[in-house]
Amino acid sequence: MKDIDHFIESLHNAPESNIFNPWWQRDELHDDYSNSPEIRRNHLKFYLQERLGKCRYLLVGEALGYQGGHFSGIAMTSERMLLGHLSDKGIRPEHIFTTIGPMRTSREDVRKDGFSEPTATIVWGHLLRAGIDPFSFTIWNALPWHPYQASKGMLSNRTPVEREFEAGLQCLQRLLKLMEPEKIVAVGEKSALQLEKLHIEFFKVRHPANGGAVKFRDQFTALM
Numbered sequence: 001m002k003d004i005d006h007f008i009e010s011l012h013n014a015p016e017s018n019i020f021n022p023w024w025q026r027d028e029l030h031d032d033y034s035n036s037p038e039i040r041r042n043h044l045k046f047y048l049q050e051r052l053g054k055c056r057y058l059l060v061g062e063a064l065g066y067q068g069g070h071f072s073g074i075a076m077t078s079e080r081m082l083l084g085h086l087s088d089k090g091i092r093p094e095h096i097f098t099t100i101g102p103m104r105t106s107r108e109d110v111r112k113d114g115f116s117e118p119t120a121t122i123v124w125g126h127l128l129r130a131g132i133d134p135f136s137f138t139i140w141n142a143l144p145w146h147p148y149q150a151s152k153g154m155l156s157n158r159t160p161v162e163r164e165f166e167a168g169l170q171c172l173q174r175l176l177k178l179m180e181p182e183k184i185v186a187v188g189e190k191s192a193l194q195l196e197k198l199h200i201e202f203f204k205v206r207h208p209a210n211g212g213a214v215k216f217r218d219q220f221t222a223l224m
Helices: 002-010 036-049 118-129 162-179 189-196 213-223
Strands: 057-063 137-143 183-187 203-205
Touching: 002 036, 002 162, 057 162, 057 189, 118 213, 137 162, 137 189, 162 189, 183 189, 183 213, 203 213
Parallel strands: 057 137, 057 183, 183 203
Antiparallel strands: none
16 A cells, blocks of 8 residues: 555656646536645545555556546546446446545536546457456556647647657556556557657557457467
8 A cells, every 4th residue: 555655645746748647636617625636636546545566457547538537546447437427338446446436526517427548448348258357457648748739728628749648658667666567458559659768668559549449459468
C-alpha cells in the first residue's frame, strides 16, 4: 500500500501546459464533487492494489482521455464501466476493483449515465471475452495525464508533445518497477515509440481507434 501511495503522490507533478491531472486537480466545470480528485485517487489506488504481484500484461496506451480516465481516474476505463452500465458488453464494476464501491465524478447534467470511451470498451471487452483474468492485466498510458485542446476545453483530447511524453516516461518507469509485469504491450505507435526509449522488451498491437478494433483483437489474441 505504501508503494502505491508513493506512486500516486508522484503523479502530482504534471507538465505545465494544457494538461488535466485527474488525481490532484478538480475539473471546475464538469466535476460533481469537491473531493472528486480524492475519489479518483482511491479508484486508482485499489485498481493497482488488486493487481499487485499478479500482473501478467501491462498495456500501455498513448494518453488519458476525457471520456475515460479524466473522470474515472483509471487509464482506458470509463465511468459507465464503473457504474455497471456496460454489463451488457460483459464489463462489470467488479472486474475493475472490488475493495471499494466505485463512484462517478462527472456531473449528471454533463453525461446522464457517465462518460463512455469507445477504446476502453473495445480493450476491456476483448480481454474479458478472451478469458483473461481482469486482475492479471493493468492498463496505463505513456502520458498518464489528460492533454486537452485549449480552444475546446477539458472535454477534448490532443496528441501530447515530446516534452510531455518525457515526463510521462518517468511515471511509466516507476509503474514498471511497482507492478513487475510479465509482458508489456504497446497499444499503438505513439506508446511503442516511448517504450523503445526504455530499451526493454515489449510487444506492439494496433490501437483500436479509427477502424483498428479488428486488428487490435487479432494481434492481441496472437500475442496470448
